[in-house]
Each structure stands twice: as structure tokens, then as C-alpha cells.
Amino acid sequence: MYIIHKKHNIYSILSIIHGKMYIVHKKFLKVKKAIFKI
Secondary structure (H helix, E strand, O other), X not given: OHHHHHHHHHHHHHHHHHHHXXXXXXXXXXXXXXXXXX
């Protein structure tokens, strides 16, 4: 049971990191578009 919980913990941490990366990536794309417009 503990092993499953540990695995789930890792997955939730990864999903949080992935979510942050996605937000940063979206912001980066907006900045990139703004730079290319100039």
C-alpha cells in the first residue's frame, strides 16, 4: 500500500511540474510572438 502511495505522490509531483511547465511554455510563446512582431 505504501509503495502505491509513493508512486501516486511521484505522479502528482510530476503533474504539478508539468502544469507549471505548460504555463511557462504558453507565456514563452506569447513573448516569442511579441518579439517577432517588433
